[in-house]
Amino acid sequence: MVKGLAHVGNFIIAIALIVVSIYPVAWLIVVSLQSDSSAYQSPTNWIFVPQFGTYGKLFADPSFLASLANSVQLAVIATALCVLFGAMGGYALSRYKVPGATGLTFMFALSRLVPTFAIVVPTFYIYRQLNLLDTMAGLVLALVAFQVPLSALIMYRIFGGIPQSLDEAARIDGAGFLRILWQVILPVARPGLAASAVVTFVLIWNEFLFVLVLAGNQVVTIPVTIAGFQTDKQVLWSSIAATSVISLIPILLLIAFAQRHLLSGLGMGAVRE
Amino acid sequence: MLVALYLSFTDTNLSNAVGAPVHNVGLNNYASVLTSTDFSSAVSTTCWIIIPAVVIEMVLGVGIALWLNRPRRYARGMRAVTLLPYLLVPVVIGNFFRMFYSAQFGQLNYYLSLVGLPAHAWLTDPATVRWAVVALEVWHTTPFVALLCLAGLAGMSPDPLEASMVDGANAWQRFVHIVLPDLLPILGAVLVLRAMDAIQLFDEVYVLTGGGPGRLTSVINLYLYQFGFRQFQIGQTSAAVTVIVVFLAALALIAFSIMRSRSRSRERNSGLG
Numbered sequence: 248m249v250k251g252l253a254h255v256g257n258f259i260i261a262i263a264l265i266v267v268s269i270y271p272v273a274w275l276i277v278v279s280l281q282s283d284s285s286a287y288q289s290p291t292n293w294i295f296v297p298q299f300g301t302y303g304k305l306f307a308d309p310s311f312l313a314s315l316a317n318s319v320q321l322a323v324i325a326t327a328l329c330v331l332f333g334a335m336g337g338y339a340l341s342r343y344k345v346p347g348a349t350g351l352t353f354m355f356a357l358s359r360l361v362p363t364f365a366i367v368v369p370t371f372y373i374y375r376q377l378n379l380l381d382t383m384a385g386l387v388l389a390l391v392a393f394q395v396p397l398s399a400l401i402m403y404r405i406f407g408g409i410p411q412s413l414d415e416a417a418r419i420d421g422a423g424f425l426r427i428l429w430q431v432i433l434p435v436a437r438p439g440l441a442a443s444a445v446v447t448f449v450l451i452w453n454e455f456l457f458v459l460v461l462a463g464n465q466v467v468t469i470p471v472t473i474a475g476f477q478t479d480k481q482v483l484w485s486s487i488a489a490t491s492v493i494s495l496i497p498i499l500l501l502i503a504f505a506q507r508h509l510l511s512g513l514g515m516g517a518v519r520e
Numbered sequence: 521m522l523v524a525l526y527l528s529f530t531d532t533n534l535s536n537a538v539g540a541p542v543h544n545v546g547l548n549n550y551a552s553v554l555t556s557t558d559f560s561s562a563v564s565t566t567c568w569i570i571i572p573a574v575v576i577e578m579v580l581g582v583g584i585a586l587w588l589n590r591p592r593r594y595a596r597g598m599r600a601v602t603l604l605p606y607l608l609v610p611v612v613i614g615n616f617f618r619m620f621y622s623a624q625f626g627q628l629n630y631y632l633s634l635v636g637l638p639a640h641a642w643l644t645d646p647a648t649v650r651w652a653v654v655a656l657e658v659w660h661t662t663p664f665v666a667l668l669c670l671a672g673l674a675g676m677s678p679d680p681l682e683a684s685m686v687d688g689a690n691a692w693q694r695f696v697h698i699v700l701p702d703l704l705p706i707l708g709a710v711l712v713l714r715a716m717d718a719i720q721l722f723d724e725v726y727v728l729t730g731g732g733p734g735r736l737t738s739v740i741n742l743y744l745y746q747f748g749f750r751q752f753q754i755g756q757t758s759a760a761v762t763v764i765v766v767f768l769a770a771l772a773l774i775a776f777s778i779m780r781s782r783s784r785s786r787e788r789n790s791g792l793g
Contacts (some may be wrong), residue, residue: 261598266605267659271616274627362768363720365761366742371756401641453609455723456741460749470611474727484619489614497606506600510609513664514671 251485273494279488301489304483310489312471318468318494320383325390332391333398334436334441338428340399341406341412343388351518366393379464397450398443401512405439407431411508442512445505453499469494471494543718559760562743569650570718570738574655578711580658581665582703586695588666589673599670606663614727618643618655621728643729646736656724663716665710672706673699712775716768740764 280297370389371380378455379385391400409432417431433440462468467475469490476487501509584776588599605613620627635640642652682700689697722741729737738746748757 257592264584264598265601268601268663271613271620272604272608274620275616277613280774288688342779360762362764363722364741364748364757365765368744368748368754368758368761371749446757449607453607453611455609455611455726456523456745459746469610470723473609473611473615476615487615491609491615494609494612498609502604502607503598504597506603509603510671513667 255269272492272499275488275491276497279485279492285410292321299425305486305489305493310467314467314469314472315493316467318470319382320450321386321390321458322448322497325387325394325451326444328387328391328438329394329398329447329451330396331443333400333402333447334440336395336399337402337404338406338432340403341501363456367457371460379461381462383466385457386462386466389457390454391418393457394447395414396448398447401443402436404407405436405442408500409435422425438508438511441505442508445501445508446512449498449501449509452494529557556748558738558743562738562740565650565737566719566721566739567651569604569657569737571659572651573654574714574718575713576654576706577658577662577665577714580662581710582669582707584662584666585669585673586699588670589648603663603667605660606667608660610723611727613656614724615661616690617724618728621652644733646733649729649736650731653721653725653728656728657718657721665714668706668710668713669703672703678703708775708778714773716772719764719768741771782784 277293277295279301281295281297281300282300366389372378374385374389377385379388413431413435414427417427422431453470454468457472458466458471459469459474462471473487473490473494475481476490545609551571582686584602586604590597592598619625623629623639623644625643628642629639635740640648642648675700677788684694720741721739722745725737725742726745730742744757744760748754
């Protein structure tokens with residue numbers, strides 16, 4: 248009897264968690280597949296004939312396609328650079344006696360706690376003088392600089408778990424620093440690389456403030472596009488919903504196929520032992 | 521950040537041309553920021569929003585982590601589902617909630633009407649708008665708290681729990697006397713992280729309310745954005761940023777030293793025992 252009750256309780260908690268977590272995504276998908284006025288219908292039509300007109304319109308809109316291309320380009324390039332520099336930095340910190348290394352790792356951990364504006368304001372000022380405002384190169388540079396500490400921190404943790412004897416064996420065989428890193432250590436650290444890449448990708452994909460301030464006129468990304476919809480006099484909710492759904496696709500894919508890496512990356516990036 | 525420090529002592533204004541003469545104004549910027557009511561209202565608004573949000577998400581996060589921690593057949597899937605809100609694009613979340621809370625078309629009012637409650641203009645009523653932001657923030661970041669607590673729970677030894685079950689301790693006693701003390705260091709770290717992250721709140725509020733009605737939801741970052749990049753008062757904005765960084769650094773130092781002295785006294789105690 249008690250066990251039966253516990254089962255029912257568990258079931259209710261499970262359903263509640265699922266509904267609360269998924270509801271916004273489900274609603275956005277449903278609205279994006281209906282006509283523009285459907286968002287204003289209350290209650291929402293949960294059962295309907297899907298129309299792909301909104302998506303068709305979006306993919307015919309050059310400014311949307313440009314922002315999508317920018318988002319993808321930014322996230323891919325910046326993530327690749329972050330993981331590359333993060334791996335090199337993390338490796339150096341874990342293997343060599345770098346002066347001030349403990350202070351540096353502590354700074355890395357702290358760097359995510361610095362208010363974004365403390366970085367955005369001076370960056371804006373410097374970029375204005377260097378003519379880097381509203382350029383893809385400027386955005387990549389700023390986001391890489393902002394996110395590398397996190398990647399380095401994750402990689403530092405990963406490399407710390409790989410025995411030094413592996414390096415020494417390779418060094419005795421005559422391999423240099425980069426060769427050891429590329430051919431010996433990185434293959435072993437592949438899960439860690441994936442974790443750091445996945446987390447960095449999500450953070451850069453979702454980034455809004457940096458893009459809004461440092462670019463946002465010529466160079467626009469998906470989050471800025473979504474935020475921009477609301478300033479229109481006539482709010483086209485199905486377009487907002489469709490753009491949102493597209494923006495969520497990479498995130499959903501990562502949750503579905505790289506959940507393990509996501510969990511370990513978020514965990515390692517956050518908690519100091 | 522050094523550039524920000526330099527700017528904070530000048531009358532730099534972004535509407536001036538690049539290379540326009542810049543004057544050293546000493547501490548004037550600091551004086552005007554510290555005496556401005558907008559700044560103090562932004563600080564109090566931020567506290568008003570993040571303190572309830574962080575408290576609620578810590579409680580919920582621990583609860584969800586405890587629930588997820590028990591071995592279940594569908595545990596992996598549940599974990600992925602609960603993680604979802606944390607990874608969604610913040611701008612999308614803000615937009616969704618704007619529609620969800622909407623007075624005329626909002627789903628929230630519809631569901632409330634189902635249980636006989638009256639409709640309410642959640643985002644324009646000064647009495648509810650901050651709670652609406654709190655709810656959004658709780659929905660968005662509770663998974664993060666749960667995830668880190670879950671990692672902590674997974675690392676705990678099951679022996680004391682089993683022993684206490686043999687001794688007949690009930691679930692609440694087990695939680696308070698065995699699980700909670702073990703979880704405390706992690707909870708401390710999560711609390712610091714969450715508090716620091718919550719101060720950065722921007723994207724969601726920018727989309728959800730834009731700081732309104734009035735300045736009721738104009739959190740620190742939103743205030744800095746409007747001040748620096750709408751009114752172009754970069755010098756004064758830099759001063760405000762510097763004040764906030766100094767304040768946060770002091771807070772972080774206090775938090776870290778408390779955690780360190782705690783763990784030291786724990787070592788001493790365990791040494792004696």
